[in-house]
Structures are given as structure tokens and as C-alpha cells.
Amino acid sequence: MSIPVSSPWRPRRNRDAERELKREAVLRAASQIFNEKGFQATTLDEIAASLQVSKPTLYYYVESKDEILFECVRTGLTMLQQAIAEVDAKGGRAIDKLMAAMRKYGEIVTMDFGMCLIRVGEDPLPKEKRVQLRRMKAGIDHEFRQLITEAIEEGSIAPCDPRLAAFTVAGALSWIGRWYKPGGDLRPEDIMTSMIQLLTQGLFVREAAASPKPKRSGGVARESRAGKARSVSRRSGSK
Template sequence: MQDSLDSESPWKASADRQTEREAKRVAVLRTAARAFNEMGYHNTSLDDIARRLNVTKPTIYYYVRNKEEILFECVRIGLEMLDEASNDVSGHDGSTYDELIAVMRKYAEIVTMDFGMCVIRVGEEPLTEESRRTLRSLKRSIDRKFRRLIERGIEEGSIAPCDPKIAAFTVAGALSWIARWYQPNGGLSAHDIAGQCIDLLMNGLGKAASSGDGRPPT
């Protein structure tokens, strides 16, 4: 009798249950992001997501309220990953130019991941205005960090004089577009693609330095 009283409870502790629930919720979101990226938001149903997870549709409602909440969370996670890209590389030795390169590489790799790709391929347009405002504030934060890096680089002389706003838009826009055409089973890895795209952005296509109007000097 005593052995049965001392046996381990079949019910998990509250903290363990919460951890397990959060892991399953993230699995729902990641699976949904992948489906949105492949089929589009409007063409993806909760039934599609449930089938990919081998669960029933009611099970999905235990972790999210509806499809719009799923998209909001997918885009939010992706934007937060992009926003934190600069935090992951800041404070290292080297010039601001080197730091910018590291941030660009991190950014390019994130947009080839499920949540980062969802930011670019789907975005916040299907959501309510309130949700869009929340997500756009994160986008502004990302843009400000790119601009500050470029401004710092110009000040220290490691980055050529330019309009930081235009430069930030160009860099983020070009790197974001990778998510539109990247294929995980393609011939190049995300790391290789990031390297080539960054090299083109920072060094251009011409053999000689630009004259400032996009044409090589005569």
C-alpha cells in the first residue's frame, strides 16, 4: 500500500504542463507559417493546419482563437527576430561596416526561415488595422536600427557618404526579397545566398567604383 502512495503522480507539474503547452502552440504557429508561405494565407484553412499536425481542428482552438491570431503571431515573431538581429551582433570588435555586414547576414538568414519568410510572403495586410499598427511599429524599429548603423558608419568613415534613409530601404528591401524566391531544397544554402547578396549590395556589379549616378566613371 505504501509503495502505491509514494509512486510518481501521472499528472505533470503545472510548470511542465505550461512548457509543453507553449511548445505545442509554437508548433501550431510554425506549421501555419509554413502553410501560409506555401499556399497563401487565404488559401490555407485551419483544417489544413490541423491535418499537417495530425490533430483535429478543435485541438487548434486550444492554442489560438482563430486564423487571424495565428497570422498576427507568425508575423510578430518574425519581425521580433529581425528586430533582434542587430542585438545579436552588436558590441563585437570591428568597424560599424563589419557590424552592418553581420546584421545583414543575420537578416538574410531569418527571412529564409518559416516566421521570417511569413513576414515577407504574407505580411500584415490581411489583419485588422489595430493589428497592422502594432506590427508596423516593429517594422519602424528595424528600419531605425539600419539607419543608425549606416549613419554611424558614415561618421566614422567605414561607410561611404549616402542618404541613410534610402540606403536602409535599399538594404532591407533587397534582403527581404530573398524570401520571395528562396527554396530550401535549391542549389544554394541560405548562408551562401546571404553572402552573395550582401557582396552585391556592398560592392556592386561594376569593376570600378561608381561615379555617384549609377554609371562607372569615364
């Protein structure tokens, strides 16, 4: 009687999914080391060691260190694009969408790929790769300008130059990715609450409308005049 042989090979769809998971692990491990040491100071040997695999194993998933950085930055930009698109798809007031997009942006730049986008970026890459990534950045900038323009039109934001406003907002939020320390005493959600408040309300104290002085009653006025008269009388008697 023949015993059916169980194939030791996994179905192709399973192999593809497993390969993608391992490739993402390579990218994430690399992004963490890039964020800590910088691109130039990081070696493929270090990335492989962090995953407990050999350097040749990495080449099954990526072709070069340049490709790793390109994919890390592209992933960070894709996360931003998707977050803004999701916010916009929900609809609602422009100011609410803008603030939600700001919060998402700030949260993403505290994550591995978002931090790599900010701390390393596309500058170390060949020109053709830089062009692709900067095109994605321009698209994100356009989305922010559009949200700001809509918020101005609905009266939620004071009239301003949407381009400068977008640069200011994105610049302030991006900088979080440089100084944020994972595991520190500041949580991303708390940082974003404070940052949004600063960016939307500013630093200066808003002066409350001057409250009208209470009118003094006639009785109080008469008592005041009587008191002044007694005071004058005493001073006159002391001379």
C-alpha cells in the same frame, strides 16, 4: 500497507512548457502552409491535418487564423530585432556590424517565420494588429539607419542618405524571402555572401589604376633608331 499513489498529473511548469512547444508547432506548421498557399487560401482544417490533430484542438492554443498570422509575423520581426541587437552588443566597427546585421537579416527571411513575414506580412490583419507590427518594422528600419549613419561617420561608407540606403538594403534582403526555395541548390549562407558583395561593391567592374609604362633603356632606343635607319635605307635603294 498503503502504497503511495503516483500522481498522473504533471507539474504545472511541465504542462506550461509542453503547451508552449505545441503552440509553437501550430505556428510553424501554419507559417509553412501560409508561405506555400497564401493566407486566404489556407484553412484551419489544413493546419490541423498537417499536425495530425483535430481542428478543435487548435483552439486550445490559438483563438483564430488571424491570431496565428499575427504571431507568425511577430515572431519573424522579433527574430530580426534580437539578431540586430546581438550584433550591436558585440561592438566593433560600424561597417562590420552592418554587414553582420545584413547577413543575419538575409538568413532569417529564409526561415519559416521570416518567410511568412515577407510573403504574407501584416496586410491581411485588422488595423490594430497591423499598427503593432508596423511599429516593430519601423524600429528595425531605425536600427539599420543608425548602423549606416555610423558607418558613414567612420568613413567606411561613402556619404549618402541613410534612409534611402536602409530602404535599399532591407528591400533587397527582404526579397530573398520571396524567391528563396528551401532545399534548392542555393544555400542561405552562399546567398548572403553574394548579396552582401553586390550590395557593398555593386555590379560595375572597378578599373585598376593605370600602371606606368616601362621606360625603354638607351640601348633599346638606339637599336630602334638604327632599325628605322636601315629600313629607310632599303626603301631608298629600291627606288
